[in-house]
Structure formats: C-alpha cells, structure tokens
Amino acid sequence: MRRTAARLAVLLLAAGAVSVPAAQAAPADQQRQRDFAAAAAEFGVPQDVLLGVSFLESRWDTNAGTPSTSAGYGPMHLTDLRTAGVGTHHDQGGEDPRGDESRPPLHPEAGPPAPPPDSLQTLDTAAELTGVDAATLRTDPAQNIRGGAALLAAYHRETGDWYQAVAKYSGSEEPSAATAFADEVFGTIASGVERVTDDGQRISLAPTPTAAPKGVPAAAGPIECPQGISCEWIPAPYQEIPGGYGNHDKADRPDSQKIDYIVIHDTEGYWNGVLEMVQDPTYVSWHYSLRSADGHIAQHVPTKDVAWHAGNWYVNAKSIGLEHEGFAAKGTWYTEAMYRTSAKLVRYLAAKYDIPLDRDHIIGHDNVPGLTPARIKDMHWDPGPYWDWTHYFDLLGAPIDRADTGSADWRPNTGAVTIAPDFATNKPAFEYCEPNVKLCPARGSTSVILRTEPRADAPLLKDIGLHPATGQSTMHVSDVGSRVDSGQQYAVAEVRGDWTAVWYLGQKGWFHNPSNATAKPVRSKVVTPKTGPVQIFGGAYPEPEAYPEGITPRELVPLPYTMPAGQRYTLGLTTDSEYYYAVNFDPADHQVVRGKTKFVQVQFGHRIAYVKADDVRILPSWAPN
Known part of the structure; x- marks a missing residue:
C-alpha cells in the first residue's frame, strides 16, 4: 500500500497536480532520486527494479557523459556504438607479452577488429520509445533514466515478467549470463544499497523482499569459476605452428610453482574481437576474459598452465591473467556488473591458491616490471588510472583505506602509508586519452601524482628506465613514472604540513595529503x-x-x-x-x-x-x- 501511494504521489507531482511549498522541497542532491521515481511511475516500472538495474550498470553515476567500456552512456548505460572506438590490446607498443629472453621476441599482429554485436545499440530504441534525441539521452541524466525505464517496460511487455525483462536488459546472448545479471540485480534489491554519485547525488535503494534468484546453471568444460556467476570454456589453442608453437605453455601449478599474483588487464578491444585473438594459435593468451555489459566470463587457459600475458616471463610463470573488456586511455568507465563478477572470480582464485588479497599480489599490468632495462619503456600500463581499485577491493572484502589508529600522531610512528584518494573527487589532469586531444575528460581516478617538492607546481619525478633520454615523467595518461595508485603502500620519507613524501625510484615523491585524505597511515614491513x-x-x-x-x-x-x-x-x-x-x-x-x-x-x-x-x-x- 505504501509503494502504491508513493507512486501515486509521483504521478501527481509529474502532472503538476500537487504543489510543494519551497520550504518542503527536496534538496538538490536528491534530484536523481526523484528522477528515478518519476521515470518509474511514467513507464510503470517498479522503482526498485529501475534503481537495481541502474546500479549494476553504472552505480547511478553519470561519468561526465563519457561512454563505458562497452559504449554505454549515463546512469542506465544506454549503448551507442556510433561513438565507440576499437583497438587490440597486445598490438600496442613494443611489449613482448611472453617476455621470455630464452625465445625470440613475440610481437603478434591481430587481424581487423571484429565489429561489436548489435545488442550494444540500445540508445536508438530508447529514443524511439521516448521521443528524445540521441544526444540528449547520452548527456542528460534524467532523460537517460527515462530511456532506460522505457526499455525495461518494453522488455516487460515482451516477456511478461520483470526478472526476464531485467535479464534482457543485460544485452546478453547467453542465457546463463542474462540470468547471472538478473540474479545480481535482484540480489542488490534484496540487500539494498545507498551511495553518493560521482556528481554529488544521494541515492538509496531500500532493502526489498524479492523473488528468489533463478540461479546460474553449471558451465560445461574444465571451468574454474565460483558458483553463481556466468562462465564458459573457450579454449586457447596449444598447438605447433611454423617456427614454434602457441599460444601458451603447459605446466602443473601450483605443484610445480606457487602462483603469487593475479594480474588485472584491460582488453583495448571489444568482446568478439578479443575472443578471436585468444583462439588464434599465432597470438598470445590469458586465462580469463570478462565482458563489460554483463560481467560474463570466458576461461581460455587452465590456471595450472602459464599464459603469455604480462610481458615478464617470471611474472607470467607465477600469475593468472584476467582481461577486462575496456580501454585504459579513452577515459571510459568499467561497469559495476564486470567489477562484481571479477571480484567474485578473484576471491575464488585467491582462496584456491592461497593468494593474499592485497596490492602486492592483486596487481595491474601497469605494476609488472620490465625484466631488463630495454623492456621497461615498452611495458603496458593497463587497466589505467580510471580503474577503481578502492571499489574493487571493497568488493573483494578487503578494504584498502583503513587507517592504523594506534597512534594519535601517525606520521612519525607508523612509517608507511596506503594510497587511498577519494575516487569521485580525485581528478588528475591526464593528457592524450585520445590522439591529438591534450586534456583527458575530468574523471575520477585512484591515481595520485608525485612531485619533486611539496607544492602543486613542482616538477614530476624522473624515471630513467621509462624515459632513458631525459628521465622526465609527464602527465601523459600512459606515463606511470611519477604516479601511485590506491592500495599501494609506500614508506614515508618526510612530512611537511599537508604534504607527505614517500620513497619512490630512489627519490622523494611528494603528494598533497591534508588530514590523511589521500593516504592512510599503516604499520607495515619495510626493506632497507x-x-x-x-x-x-x-x-x-x-x-x-x-x-x-x-x-x-x-x-x-x-x-x-x-x-x-x-x-x-x-x-x-x-x-x-x-x-x-x-x-x-x-x-x-x-x-x-x-x-x-x-x-x-x-x-x-x-x-x-x-x-x-x-x-x-x-x-x-x-x-x-
């Protein structure tokens, strides 16, 4: 009865039949909550379903109007491939993904990128259903929410069931992936969630009893995935080719070697093209691929075997590689659905192989070192500064931003910090996310820039390995020579007022840290x-x-x-x-x-x-x- 009354009130407000005195008007930071309520009422979609779907796609964020890694826009992730880019991950730069000096360098060349599927073009349908033009649906959050509500209502008319409507909204062609997406949405509705969005809107989804999840059927093949997520077996070929063999190595881990690392990558290409590459015996390999739109997972190499993914043979032999559909440099964002299934997979693998859930063992490709001086400048730097490590470790159940409160004056006593900026408000001015466009979009990041002195206009640090000629680091989005990321821990070198210096590449690197807002005190072990x-x-x-x-x-x-x-x-x-x-x-x-x-x-x-x-x-x- 309460929900019915609430929807009636929303309808009356939308029609202008009820006036609200200015003193009783809702705060400006609740406008998006009202937008969800109005769209739900207009199109007859349960508000909790609309909120749940949006959360699994975007966490209700606008992401500054930029597309996701699967070309989705706005809180409802309406997809528009007309603005999408293409690329192939291992073709960029001079990195040898295998990274084994005992063999000739491997520089694979992929064919033309496969076109993304038609399911990634929902914005046109939303435009037809709402009468709103595409540009507005991409950039106006309220209209974007209306477009998503219209799509859900259309899917409900087609299926007659809200669970099936949510599954169809995922865009998944595999029934198990659509089911897993719907299960995650309805699980979120059942548990409830609230947060402040990237543009300061306060939104809450109250816990609501829902129908029981359908459950994801077990996958066929030698799958190594936790229950409850959608996985399939798409094997990478182990076979002889002219001049050698590809595209990975047989092993017997962990009996032969302990697995110490899980390496997080992004694909720099869309799902279909990525699958074509990993099934090419002349190409390279990784253990898992994760799809952006719904979090679906494909496993390619058994975890006991060694894939060619990290550009460092020592790390390859000791790691499992996860490729996430997306782009590191385009300023695009990763969906909540993919973050969640990735975190579930990593928790499962970490438990299976006794890998600690910290940033010393769960690392990005950008954290993998070059094996020799000549290889440093060619090492890849994905998943990039827009991967939200803080949120990811929250999903892993291992928060990285907990401060050591054992001392009232931590700085001279703990001796180390964990980098932990606020993702939404931390917006470094990176450059050249797109060729010939100097400034990247102002977007949230978990990266923090280091300076040679405790002031904002001081030069960046030098990295003589990454920049052999001059050593000087830059703000180029690919340049990691003067940059730290959330979860990484560093020894404190000095503190001056609101500035903290850490030891970094043999230098002091300074960052602004008022009231420990950028880095938290931590008691750790250090090497000297x-x-x-x-x-x-x-x-x-x-x-x-x-x-x-x-x-x-x-x-x-x-x-x-x-x-x-x-x-x-x-x-x-x-x-x-x-x-x-x-x-x-x-x-x-x-x-x-x-x-x-x-x-x-x-x-x-x-x-x-x-x-x-x-x-x-x-x-x-x-x-x-």
Missing part, C-alpha cells in the same frame, strides 16, 4: 639496504650455477635504478629464485629451475621490483634504521 646502494631487478631468477646442463642460464640484468642506503620501501613478499624453462612444444621438456638466492619484492615505484634478500634488512615500518 644493509650498506650502500642495492641493485633492483625485474624478476627473481636463479644464480647461474643452479641451471642444469642443457639449459642456458638466464642472465639476471639489473634495472637502471638503485636503492640508496637509508631509503625504505615496503615489503611485498619474499621468494626463492625460480626460472620456468619451457621452450619446446613437448611438456616433458619443461622444467622449473630453482636456485639458492632468495629475493624480496618491494614497491619500488609504480611497478613492483625485486632485490636480493642478502642485500637488505627487513624492519617494522615504525622502527629506526
């Missing part, structure tokens, strides 16, 4: 040289004496950085030295070479790095050297 400068490495390979006859030792080449005496860097993990020898098609010839040298992983810059354990001491971050 025993004496003099310490060499930095991009992997943890064994000493030459460890290699058996017939296997050429892999040279462990120092990177062009050092860790000076007295500086500190947070500890990621300690590890034995290993090299996975797999250069022949027959897995019987594959072998793990283990050495006596032990290594320590550190957060040295934006990327992780390794130092020899014998060269450093490990201390509590709050302890003196």
